[in-house]
Amino acid sequence: MPLRVVGVDPGLTRCGLSAVDVERNRSAQLVAVKVVGTASSEPLDQRILAIADAIDEWLDTHRPDAVAIERVFTYTNVSTVMGTAQATGVVIAAAARRNIPVALHTPTEVKAAVTGDGRADKATITAMVTRILKLDAPPKPADAADAIAIALAHAWRGAAPGSLAAASSGAQSGMTAAQRAWAQAQAKAGSTGKRAEEARLRALVKRSAR
Amino acid sequence: MPLRVVGVDPGLTRCGLSAVDVERNRSAQLVAVKVVGTASSEPLDQRILAIADAIDEWLDTHRPDAVAIERVFTYTNVSTVMGTAQATGVVIAAAARRNIPVALHTPTEVKAAVTGDGRADKATITAMVTRILKLDAPPKPADAADAIAIALAHAWRGAAPGSLAAASSGAQSGMTAAQRAWAQAQAKAGSTGKRAEEARLRALVKRSAR
DNA sequence: GGGACATAAGGTGACA
DNA sequence: TGTCACCTAGACTTCT
DNA sequence: AGAAGTCTCCCTTCCA
DNA sequence: TGGAAGGGTATGTCCC
Numbered sequence: 001m002p003l004r005v006v007g008v009d010p011g012l013t014r015c016g017l018s019a020v021d022v023e024r025n026r027s028a029q030l031v032a033v034k035v036v037g038t039a040s041s042e043p044l045d046q047r048i049l050a051i052a053d054a055i056d057e058w059l060d061t062h063r064p065d066a067v068a069i070e071r072v073f074t075y076t077n078v079s080t081v082m083g084t085a086q087a088t089g090v091v092i093a094a095a096a097r098r099n100i101p102v103a104l105h106t107p108t109e110v111k112a113a114v115t116g117d118g119r120a121d122k123a124t125i126t127a128m129v130t131r132i133l134k135l136d137a138p139p140k141p142a143d144a145a146d147a148i149a150i151a152l153a154h155a156w157r158g159a160a161p162g163s164l165a166a167a168s169s170g171a172q173s174g175m176t177a178a179q180r181a182w183a184q185a186q187a188k189a190g191s192t193g194k195r196a197e198e199a200r201l202r203a204l205v206k207r208s209a210r
Numbered sequence: 211m212p213l214r215v216v217g218v219d220p221g222l223t224r225c226g227l228s229a230v231d232v233e234r235n236r237s238a239q240l241v242a243v244k245v246v247g248t249a250s251s252e253p254l255d256q257r258i259l260a261i262a263d264a265i266d267e268w269l270d271t272h273r274p275d276a277v278a279i280e281r282v283f284t285y286t287n288v289s290t291v292m293g294t295a296q297a298t299g300v301v302i303a304a305a306a307r308r309n310i311p312v313a314l315h316t317p318t319e320v321k322a323a324v325t326g327d328g329r330a331d332k333a334t335i336t337a338m339v340t341r342i343l344k345l346d347a348p349p350k351p352a353d354a355a356d357a358i359a360i361a362l363a364h365a366w367r368g369a370a371p372g373s374l375a376a377a378s379s380g381a382q383s384g385m386t387a388a389q390r391a392w393a394q395a396q397a398k399a400g401s402t403g404k405r406a407e408e409a410r411l412r413a414l415v416k417r418s419a420r
Numbered sequence: 421g422g423g424a425c426a427t428a429a430g431g432t433g434a435c436a
Numbered sequence: 437t438g439t440c441a442c443c444t445a446g447a448c449t450t451c452t
Numbered sequence: 453a454g455a456a457g458t459c460t461c462c463c464t465t466c467c468a
Numbered sequence: 469t470g471g472a473a474g475g476g477t478a479t480g481t482c483c484c
Contacts, residue, residue: 013431040432044314048299074288074477075429077444082282082295084430089258089296089432090303096259104254108479118480119427166343223463235444250464284445285461287476294462317460328448329459426484435440445460452455467472 004031006064007053007151008050008091009143010072013036015051016147019062020133022155030133031062033148035141051087055094068154070146071104105153110146115152121177125149214241216274217361218265218301219353220282222248222293225261226357229272230343232365240343241272243352243358254293261297265304277305277362280356281314315363320356323363335359 002021009016013137015038019031036054060069069091072084088104095102105113112118114128126145132139132152139145212231219226225248229241246264250255269277280299282294298314305312315323321329324338336355340348342362347356 003306011430025247045302045306047303051423052303052307072292072430072479075444077430078284078291078429079445080432081291082298085295086302088292090297092258092296093300093303094254094264097262103256103469106480112480127407132347179423188228221462235464281446282462285476286463289477290462316445318445321460322448421484423482423484425480428478430444432443433441436438436472448457448459450455450457452453461476463475465474466474468470 002029003066003155004062004064005151005155006058006062006067007147007149007154008067008069008088009052009146010069010084010091011143012047012051012080013040014141014143015054015087016141016143016145017054018059018144018147018151019058019064020148020151020155022152026156028133028155030135030148033139033144034058035143035147046112048086048090052090052094055091058096059094065099066154067091067100067102068150069102069104070110071106073107092189100107103130103154105150105157108158110153112147112151113156120140122146143203212239212277213365214274215365215379216268216272217300217357217359217364218277218279219360220279220294220297220301221289221353222257222261222297223250224351225264225297226351226353226355228263228270228354228357228361229268229274230358230361230365232362236345236366238362238365240345240358243349244268245353245357249309257294258300262300262304265301269304269308269310274310276364277301277310277311277312278360279314279317280320280360282411283317285391299336313364315360315367319367320359320363323366324359332356333359 002023004019004021007016007018007020016033017036018033020028021031022028034054038050042050069088072081072088075081092102103162106178108118111120111125114132115124117124118126122145126138126142129135129145129148129152131146139148179187212233214229215233217226217228217230220273225246225358226243227246228243230238232292244264246261252260261308268305276414279298282291284292291345304314318328321330324342325334327334330338332352336348338357339355339362342410343358347360
């Protein structure tokens with residue numbers, strides 16, 4: 001019984017969506033991936049609407065156990081942040097409406113999770129994602145790989161940082177019992193496996209480099 | 211036939227919602243105002259969900275012709291921006307789903323519109339709002355006044371800056387024909403009236419000061 | 421194992 | 437249409 | 453009429 | 469529970 005995670009790489013012009021099934025033994029399989037694009041010529045509300053519709057459909061189609069979103073940082077450019085944050089808000093709302101736990105992850109966190117190194121370039125990430133999921137070819141739009149990486153990172157690290165965690169209104173939100181069980185099982189294996197996995201990842205990265 | 215505008219002062223902890231009817235002759239009447247609060251103890255997704263639900267209900271209840279949102283600025287604190295931006299995104303999406311035009315307005319813009327001075331303190335704004343709408347008492351939570359001011363500012367200045375404006379997908383989005391008509395009529399009167407109005411506002415502000 | 425330091429991205433517009 | 441390089445907030449007010 | 457300068461806010465925690 | 473004041477990024481990596 002795999003954990004299905006939807007990963008989101010938010011953005012106004014391009015918004016990456018992924019769905020991944022992750023087994024308790026850390027093996028993962030790609031379910032679907034997509035990139036939603038909106039033109040800057042469209043009015044803002046239409047752009048956001050497009051994203052909202054896309055995420056709604058995505059969640060209804062794939063019915064994930066969790067949603068992981070890439071947390072944005074204060075780039076040098078502020079106004080762009082707003083756009084991405086707005087998109088993020090829409091995604092969070094969409095998930096919350098369906099009572100799906102949401103988690104945010106920083107870019108470094110994601111990179112570290114999938115490559116074993118907190119600072120890895122986009123190419124490395126793409127390569128690792130491709131390898132981990134045993135894909136025939138790298139995910140086509142670059143943002144797709146990112147979306148996938150986010151989902152993987154979430155499944156592998158747990159929902160720890162910065163967003164949702166636990167009980168809010170009694171029985172509903174937070175983690176499903178099943179998910180909690182999964183997380184615990186995964187964490188138990190993780191105490192030893194995590195380090196090993198990271199080493200393995202680093203090795204793969206090196207090998208990919210040549 | 212007044213133009214009904216919903217004004218939103220976004221925020222995670224407190225989100226102000228207003229609904230105002232504005233006549234073509236610039237007179238305005240308060241329909242409703244409300245502040246949605248969420249506790250920092252709740253998980254982020256629940257907070258956003260609460261806001262999403264609130265705005266959904268608000269729009270369905272008041273069926274405005276337009277939604278005006280206060281645009282956020284790069285405070286010194288970045289992380290708070292994210293929260294407000296996320297809330298903003300939710301609001302935009304809610305409006306867009308209903309095909310209601312959305313506009314963002316900067317704080318200065320709003321202040322200038324209702325007080326005649328781009329830099330007026332919160333008290334002045336509250337006072338002006340109270341006066342303009344002929345309220346018996348100042349709007350109770352301070353954010354409420356802000357939400358109202360935003361709505362007023364939008365109605366008085368038109369949807370000019372920064373967000374939506376016009377044709378995107380054929381017949382639907384942008385302005386309703388009726389709205390466009392209203393805007394034009396209002397603008398025609400405005401060419402002369404606007405200056406006068408601002409002067410009147412400034413006078414009022416002065417008088418309030420003593 | 422703990423503490424200090426360096427690091428991190430995306431939108432728009434032109435061009436191929 | 438896909439890729440590449442550049443920039444990175446915005447509006448009011450006031451003074452020239 | 454045009455150009456430079458300046459100012460902008462929310463979230464959390466504590467206290468009454 | 470309402471109001472007032474302060475503060476302001478997060479994470480991984482490397483080196484102690």
